[in-house]
Amino acid sequence: MEHHFGQGTTPASESFDKTRVLNVKPLRTLVPVFPSPSNPASSSTPQGGAPFVCVSPSGPFPSGVAPFYPFFISSESQRLSEQNAQTPSGQRVPAAPVSTAVPINSFRTPTGAANGDVGSSQKNTRSRGWVTEEDGYSNVEIEEIDADEGTGTGRSKRKSNKKTKARQSGGSVSVDVDPDAVAADILKSLNALVFDVLSQPEGSRDSVAYTLMIYEVMRRKLGQIEDSNRAANSGAKRPDLKAGAIMMNKGIRTNSKKRIGVVPGVEIGDIFFFRFELCLVGLHAPSMAGIDYIGKTSQEEEPLAVSIVSSGGYEDNVEDGDVLIYSGQGGVNRDKGASDQKLERGNLALEKSAHRGNEVRVIRGLRDPQHPTGKIYVYDGLYKIQNSWVEKAKSGFNVFKYNLVRLPGQPQAYMIWKSIQQWTEKSASRAGVILPDLTSGAENIPVCLVNDVDNEKGPAYFTYIPTLKNLRPTAPVESSTGCPCVGGCQPNNFNCPCIQKNGGYLPYSSASLLADLKSVIYECGPSCQCPSNCRNRVSQSGLKFRLEVFRTKNKGWGLRSWDSIRAGTFLCEYAGEVVDSARMEELGGDNEDDYIFDSTRIYQQLEVFPGDTEAPKIPSPLYISAKNEGNVARFMNHCCSPNVLWRPVIRENKNESDLHIAFYAIRHIPPMMELTYDYGAVLPLKVGQRKKKCLCGSVKCRGYFC
DNA sequence: TGTATTCAGTAGTAT
DNA sequence: ACTACTGAATACACA
Numbered sequence: 001m002e003h004h005f006g007q008g009t010t011p012a013s014e015s016f017d018k019t020r021v022l023n024v025k026p027l028r029t030l031v032p033v034f035p036s037p038s039n040p041a042s043s044s045t046p047q048g049g050a051p052f053v054c055v056s057p058s059g060p061f062p063s064g065v066a067p068f069y070p071f072f073i074s075s076e077s078q079r080l081s082e083q084n085a086q087t088p089s090g091q092r093v094p095a096a097p098v099s100t101a102v103p104i105n106s107f108r109t110p111t112g113a114a115n116g117d118v119g120s121s122q123k124n125t126r127s128r129g130w131v132t133e134e135d136g137y138s139n140v141e142i143e144e145i146d147a148d149e150g151t152g153t154g155r156s157k158r159k160s161n162k163k164t165k166a167r168q169s170g171g172s173v174s175v176d177v178d179p180d181a182v183a184a185d186i187l188k189s190l191n192a193l194v195f196d197v198l199s200q201p202e203g204s205r206d207s208v209a210y211t212l213m214i215y216e217v218m219r220r221k222l223g224q225i226e227d228s229n230r231a232a233n234s235g236a237k238r239p240d241l242k243a244g245a246i247m248m249n250k251g252i253r254t255n256s257k258k259r260i261g262v263v264p265g266v267e268i269g270d271i272f273f274f275r276f277e278l279c280l281v282g283l284h285a286p287s288m289a290g291i292d293y294i295g296k297t298s299q300e301e302e303p304l305a306v307s308i309v310s311s312g313g314y315e316d317n318v319e320d321g322d323v324l325i326y327s328g329q330g331g332v333n334r335d336k337g338a339s340d341q342k343l344e345r346g347n348l349a350l351e352k353s354a355h356r357g358n359e360v361r362v363i364r365g366l367r368d369p370q371h372p373t374g375k376i377y378v379y380d381g382l383y384k385i386q387n388s389w390v391e392k393a394k395s396g397f398n399v400f401k402y403n404l405v406r407l408p409g410q411p412q413a414y415m416i417w418k419s420i421q422q423w424t425e426k427s428a429s430r431a432g433v434i435l436p437d438l439t440s441g442a443e444n445i446p447v448c449l450v451n452d453v454d455n456e457k458g459p460a461y462f463t464y465i466p467t468l469k470n471l472r473p474t475a476p477v478e479s480s481t482g483c484p485c486v487g488g489c490q491p492n493n494f495n496c497p498c499i500q501k502n503g504g505y506l507p508y509s510s511a512s513l514l515a516d517l518k519s520v521i522y523e524c525g526p527s528c529q530c531p532s533n534c535r536n537r538v539s540q541s542g543l544k545f546r547l548e549v550f551r552t553k554n555k556g557w558g559l560r561s562w563d564s565i566r567a568g569t570f571l572c573e574y575a576g577e578v579v580d581s582a583r584m585e586e587l588g589g590d591n592e593d594d595y596i597f598d599s600t601r602i603y604q605q606l607e608v609f610p611g612d613t614e615a616p617k618i619p620s621p622l623y624i625s626a627k628n629e630g631n632v633a634r635f636m637n638h639c640c641s642p643n644v645l646w647r648p649v650i651r652e653n654k655n656e657s658d659l660h661i662a663f664y665a666i667r668h669i670p671p672m673m674e675l676t677y678d679y680g681a682v683l684p685l686k687v688g689q690r691k692k693k694c695l696c697g698s699v700k701c702r703g704y705f706c
Numbered sequence: 707t708g709t710a711t712t713c714a715g716t717a718g719t720a721t
Numbered sequence: 722a723c724t725a726c727t728g729a730a731t732a733c734a735c736a
Contacts, residue, residue, distance in 0.1 A: 238715065241728055248730075275714060279730075287730050289712035295732050303732095313713025329712070345711075345732080365713075374715070708735080720723075 183246045186221050190214055197252055203264030207254040208281045209667065212272075214252055215280055216567050217516070218243035224491070224505055224515045244276030244287070255282020258294050260306050261359045261382060268381040269413040271564055271670045272363075275309070278377060284309055284363055291329055291346025293353075303349040304358055305385075308404075311365025311375055315393060321406075321415040324362060324383065326350075328400030331393075340398040341390075347400045354385035354402065362404060364414045370545065370563040373511075378417065378670070381410040416672050420562050432551075439464045439631075443543045447632055451551035459549070459557050463629045466542060470578045471658055482527030482652045488534040489524060498524050498536055498652060512538050513568035514664050518647070519617035525651030525658055538570045539649050539662040545571065547675075549635045555695050558674045559635040565669040571644060574633040574661040576626030584623045595626035595634050597661060599648070618648045622659050633663060638705045639676030641698035643669050646677060679705045 187194060193214055200207035223239035247253060255263050263282050278284040284292045284307045292307045310316045314327035328347040331339050341347060353360055359382040365375045383404040393399040422428040432452030439447050442464045449458055483489060483498045491506045493499060499506055501522040509515050512535070524536045532541070546562035565571065574597050584598065599622040626634040636644065644663050651658040663677065676696065691704040 238728065240715070245729065276729090285730070286712065287728080288714055289731080291712090293732090309713060311713050316713085327713085332713095333711095708733105710733090711731090712729100714728080716726090718723105718725085 183218070183222070183242070186218055187246070187250065190217060193217075194250075194252055197254070200254070203255050203282070205265045205267075208265035211247070211252060211254050211280050212277055212667065213567075215243055215247055215274075215277060218246060219274070220509055220513060220515050220568065223509055240274045240276055241287070244274070244279065247276075247280055253280045253282070257282075258285060258292070258306055260294075260304065261361075263361070266379060268379055268411050269416070269670050269673075270379045271668045272377040272379070273371075273374060273566055273668060275377070278309070278363060283307060283361065283379060289329065289346065290314075291350060293346055293349030302352040302356075303345075304356060305346065305349040305353040305360050307361035307363065308346075308350075309363045309365055309377065311363075311377070312367070314399070318364065321418050323406070324364075324404040326402045326404055327393075328402065331395075331397055331399060338395040338397050341400050343400070350385060350400070350402050351388060354388050357384060359384060359407065360404065362406070364417075366417060368564055371566065376564055378414050380406070380414040382407045413670075416670070420671055423562070434458055438549055439466070442466050443631075445543055445546060447543070447546075448548045449550075450548050453551040453553055456551055459635070462627065462634070464631060465575050465629045466631055467573060467575050468578055468624065468660060469576070469629060481654065483524060483530060485524075485528070485530045485534070488530045489536045491535075498522055498528065506536055508535055508538050509568070510535070511566075512570065513566060514570070514647075515568075517614055519614035520619070521647050521649045521662070523649055523651045525653045527654040528652050537651075539573055539660060540651070543572055543632070544569075547572075547632050549632065552637070552674065555637050557635050558637045558676075559632055560672055560674050561669065562671055564671050565665045565675075567665050567667045567669075569665045571663040571665060571675065572631060572633050573649070573663065574624055574626065574646065575629075575631035576624040576634070577629050579623045579625050581621065581623065583625075595630060597622070597624035597626070599623070599661075616647050618659070619650070619657065620659065622648075622661070624661065636663070637674065637676050637696070638679040638694065639674075639696040639698055640678065640694060640701045640705075641696070642677045643667055643673070644675050644677040 193210060197207055197210040197214060200210065219239045219242075222242050223237075226237045226239060254265060259282075266281055266283050272278055272283075275284075275287055279287055286292055290309045290311070290313065291305055293303050293305045296303050308326055310318060310324055310326055314329075316327055317323075317325035328341045328350065329345065330347065331341040333339065343351060350360075362380045362383045364378045364380050366378065368376045383406050386403045386405050388400060388402045390398050391401055419428070423430045430448070430450065432450045433448055434451055434457060435449040437446035438449045443466055451457070483496045485493065485496050485498075489496050489498055489506060491499075491510075494504060502518070505515060507515055507518065507521045507523075514521070521539075522536075523539060524530050524534050528534070530536070545565060547559060548562065549557055549559055552558040576595065576597065584596070599618040643666050645666050646661050646663050649660045649662040651660065669675065694701050694703055694705050
């Protein structure tokens with residue numbers, strides 16, 4: 001594997017001159033994808049007519065212009081959905097996905113055909129628009145999944161269960177927007193994605209990833225809708241639970257059969273932000289309880305523990321990275337107060353597992369300084385219960401204790417967190433640090449330069465700048481003078497022009513996550529009245545994560561983060577020097593610049609998201625050179641299965657638009673995992689342009705990039 | 707089929 | 722930081 005790596009990227013050199021060390025060339029050329037195959041490139045302006053038709057994300061779509069298959073339903077179609085007065089039926093059905101590069105799994109046509117699907121919203125209004133059994137796809141796929149599991153009983157059980165659940169939710173009431181109808185709509189808009197999940201082999205890495213993506217999408221969208229409803233509908237809402245319940249009811253999950261040991265498709269070190277995520281991928285079934293176990297299936301058999309979550313609710317001992325002293329469950333009751341724990345349920349299962357010696361999955365829940373609200377769950381692999389005992393807790397009551405020891409030979413997971421914590425507290429120093437702050441203070445947090453792989457002393461010289469230089473304001477898509485939201489843009493303020501431009505919703509959630517994947521993100525800008533901490537200025541406040549530029553094994557320098565990064569989070573923008581097309585030509589020639597961001601090239605829709613999402617769409621060409629000046633983004637390597645993507649961000653500026661390129665996390669990214677995005681593939685190649693051998697190592701590697 | 711049980715997560719209030 | 726409070730899956734008891 002490794003023997004042929006590095007050929008194209010590293011002209012072997014042992015220069016140690018710090019100012020001009022080695023030109024590593026992380027090979028950069030970005031290419032946006034355009035949905036329409038008939039307009040591969042676009043040189044015309046938005047008003048020009050052909051390639052760029054200005055379409056509001058919410059439609060209506062001019063004839064001949066395919067909608068982008070929005071990641072979410074638009075606000076407009078949402079409101080109309082009750083009357084089923086949405087865009088022509090063919091457009092809502094993802095039968096002809098934008099991307100011609102259909103993901104590995106073949107797209108499955110709904111059994112009920114397209115019409116059944118579209119009509120279901122009307123048919124099911126009594127049941128709150130729920131897409132139930134009649135919606136075409138659920139029957140076949142779910143049966144197949146059940147059949148795969150080989151549990152006949154499980155199937156019939158689940159089916160009857162599903163029906164009652166659907167009916168139950170049919171009785172629920174809501175004030176403004178019906179969340180169930182919304183959920184049904186979201187699911188419909190995600191049809192392709194749902195098919196993808198359901199057609200994946202149970203437990204494949206993809207089925208896990210897609211399941212989490214759908215969950216994330218559902219959760220954020222439900223939260224977004226909840227957000228704008230808040231005025232009418234007070235009280236704490238739980239989009240995490242809501243989204244989870246919908247997925248469970250629809251059977252959009254993987255590894256639904258409990259198992260001891262490895263869960264296929266879930267890797268050690270994977271991180272999760274909600275308990276439901278653990279549930280949906282089959283890692284840990286209970287939505288709250290900390291011990292998951294297989295109950296006794298017959299009189300003789302004994303319950304066995306399969307997984308535990310250690311998240312600080314009890315007095316667990318987590319000092320050692322490889323040993324966990326876990327407390328049993330029970331003994332706390334809101335009404336009755338504390339009591340002795342009993343040897344039953346999870347405690348009994350752990351006890352039996354200790355004797356049986358079976359592997360128990362351990363999920364470590366921890367507080368991350370980066371995400372003060374909520375916890376992060378780290379899958380830390382398999383442990384075995386060495387011994388157990390009963391002891392008196394602080395409360396004075398008996399508590400069961402289980403001593404779990406991590407099986408050797410597993411990749412680090414929780415230990416990485418511990419290490420980072422130690423580097424942070426300075427009780428241990430980071431090995432291989434070349435520069436504590438590569439940015440020389442240009443960013444608000446330092447970005448260190450590290451090499452613990454070889455002797456290279458740093459990348460080729462460049463000047464660090466945190467944002468774009470020579471920014472050329474471009475013509476606005478719609479004329480506007482910015483928003484008047486003095487106190488910051490509020491999610492339920494439908495009069496805010498910046499919110500309107502985004503299709504009626506703030507593009508970011510309250511946690512500053514990208515709410516949905518639009519082709520363009522409209523942020524507030526210099527001409528807006530809102531303050532700098534406005535929720536619609538996410539990409540403008542600099543780095544939020546402790547990033548480091550590090551030496552990769554075979555791809556030169558790369559970028560990674562000490563902090564875990566949640567899917568949808570803004571990472572950084574692509575900084576550099578904005579250059580014009582003439583200069584671009586020069587740079588594309590002999591003076592090849594591998595740090596170019598070129599918005600005008602064709603970006604082949606790659607397997608970033610399995611479903612159809614809006615491809616990035618840039619209103620006017622943008623070329624950025626980061627060779628001489630740039631920021632951390634210039635170090636991000638290419639990967640064919642990336643964890644980061646980019647979107648154009650337009651910042652409102654006096655009837656002009658400041659166009660930036662912003663990067664967002666596609667999925668949850670554990671600390672110290674390399675950050676990569678898809679450079680895209682240029683088809684056809686320009687004259688003189690070379691394909692570059694791809695070293696990403698992904699199983700889906702295309703073999704080259706451009 | 708019903709229900710007790712459970713190491714969530716959020717918002718609101720107090721410190 | 723603490724508190725209240727709603728929340729949903731599951732095992733298991735029960736009919």
